[in-house]
Amino acid sequence: MTVSAVLILARTLHIIAILQLAGLALAIVVLPVPAPALARMRRLAWGCLAVALASGVAWVVTPTAQMSGHGMTTVLVDTQFGHSIVLRAALLAALALLMAWGRWRWLAVVLSATVAATLAWSGHAGAGEGLLHPASDVIHVLAAAAWLGGLLPLALVLHHGDMTACSLAARRFSRLGMAAVLTVVVSGLGSAYFLIGSLAGLLGTPYGHLLLVKLALFAAMLALAAWNRQILTPRLASGRTQLIRNTLTEAALGAMLLGVVGALGTMAPAIHGEVRWPLPYRLDGGHLVPATPLSFARPATRLTTEAVAQGRRLYVETCAGCHPTGPQTSNQGDTYWWATQGHAAPPLAGDDGWSVVHYLRVRAHGASGPAPDFDFETPGGDQGSLVDDLVTLLVFYDDSPASRARLGQLENQTDDCRILASPLQSPATSPLSVTVTPDVAEAYGVTSHTELLVDEAGQIRARWSLADGNSP
């Protein structure tokens, strides 16, 4: 078995054992439990405790083995994951004492629910920022524990109990289950929003696909639960055997679902993943439009003057012959897909495709789009880049008397906006001058005195050139 298979198995067993423990504790308080069923539930609880501890150890050891140079102690002491494991081990030990003492009831419910809640802390939510995502994950785990963890106890009560106990148990569990399922759905939607983000993330990433498997298992469990609630519970006398069978099937589906959960926790969430759109169409502003596998891809390179200048050269050489006015689509991912597929021209390799995308984007937005970034050096030797939270007046000046006059005006201006001046032909003459590569003027499509106002977010707010006349 590979390391990741061991890790998934350990996580799955750990999650199952802990949810089962919490569900058992709750069921003992909530359901009418006959003595023989109680004895078996206690044995089951001890088994869960042992599995939880063993799989917890396996879970810590596996990723530690991968982090070369970091000992187990480092992981336990220095990482949030380590803290959650240590806390969980301590809580499990306390729970063991409580069980040995034979005092179940509410203290055990609270303790085992706390153990279950720490599971959310070692998943994806624990790594995130803010409170909303971890909170919704904790609620998700607790509701799942109440529902899934209650299935085996219910089956035991139905098996051992008399008719009164059975019907009471079935009705109570049915109400508890409804509330839990509703909570699972609402909190699950919350987490999905944080980890998937969009329909593209759900349909176009391995994480999303696995989540769909989880949803399918969930749907099957819901169907069984509905059958139990609507048909079997009201007619318990004839339906009891079937109800037990369904409850056990539901529990088995639940275990499979938790296997998927165990695997999901080891994968990069869709929101960080690369989306490959699987359908030939997608929705765009309420209309169905043709899609490509990369419709939802985002540029892998930054929007820089170097990329734009390079993209322009590539576009003129390879695309302009057939697309003189540019392709019809304005979707970046689609353009990239076509550019790198070689549908007519030789395919562009990786980042060259993005350069063409950047060029087309700047061209389409003209005077009001994103400003391609570039590095510069001041006469004093300081280095900087255009896009760095400052409002900037970017000035390209030339040799004409009008340009010189305008530059002199700017030199005497004491605005709080940063001014970067770049000479178009001659050596720098102004103290405002900065040194940049020639691709900057090329990327901005500038040949004579031109000024661009770039805001702190890197967007071009205004563009004015001397040839246009008037004052800026």
Ligand code: HEC
């Ligand atoms: C030899 C001619 C030719 C060349 C060269 C060419 N294309 Fe195309 N391109 C086409 C044709 C024809 C279609 C329509 C094909 C189809 O629908 O199957 C097309 C379709 C497209 C589309 C999708 C439709 C649209 O207009 O939005 C994009 C995007 C595109 N090309 C981008 C590029 C890019 C980028 C390059 C340069 C790397 C390029 N093409 C080079 C002929 C060409």
